[in-house]
Ligand code: FES
């Protein structure tokens with residue numbers, strides 16, 4: 001194994017010690033603190049961790065960090081810098097048309113899948129600037145949204161594609177105001193945290209870091225419908241770095257069926 005990894009992330013050169021079995025997503029999230037790249041499944045199923053490696057979308061949760069040596073990586077945090085013809089007056093606050101469209105069209109709900117959706121969409125528009133709705137759906141087929149905001153996501157991508165082709169501002173959705181006149185109710189609003197969620201600065205529980213933080217992992221018996229008759233945790237407790245091993249015995253009150 002090469003002892004060092006040199007890579008460019010969002011235009012910045014980094015040289016880091018290589019770590020055995022490290023994935024690109026771990027390198028980005030834990031070593032560079034670019035937590036905009038999300039981990040949904042950690043096994044190449046959901047697409048939340050999609051980043052661009054030399055322009056190609058990859059699921060970074062299974063991409064070996066070592067393989068990124070010498071590569072150019074773009075994450076959601078770097079996407080705004082790829083905005084064509086950026087406005088000098090809006091330097092540092094301008095969104096890429098995809099990010100703007102996701103906010104304007106209400107595609108951002110919990111926002112957890114959004115970095116992966118946007119990076120996948122960026123790669124699509126790079127190779128096909130004028131996709132049909134079906135082509136958008138096909139491109140996003142492996143990028144899952146548990147909030148199921150797919151129609152808004154598709155509309156956002158089509159609106160961004162049009163803006164990128166024409167150079168015109170991203171078109172907003174046509175949603176008429178209510179016939180009842182109120183200050184806030186009855187009008188369309190964008191999410192208050194929408195921008196943070198499309199630029200990768202929104203912080204989720206998994207992104208928090210504290211001094212001396214401990215990490216917990218649930219260990220499940222890999223036998224469906226089995227009865228647990230005894231449990232020996234002595235070897236697990238003796239592992240270096242293990243502070244505690246908790247079992248049902250440590251949980252007060254009545255023990256019923258269900259997840260710990
Ligand atoms: S976290 Fe990588 S595909 Fe789900």
Ligand code: FES
Nearest residue numbers: 110111145146147
């Ligand atoms: S916005 Fe919540 S998972 Fe897609």
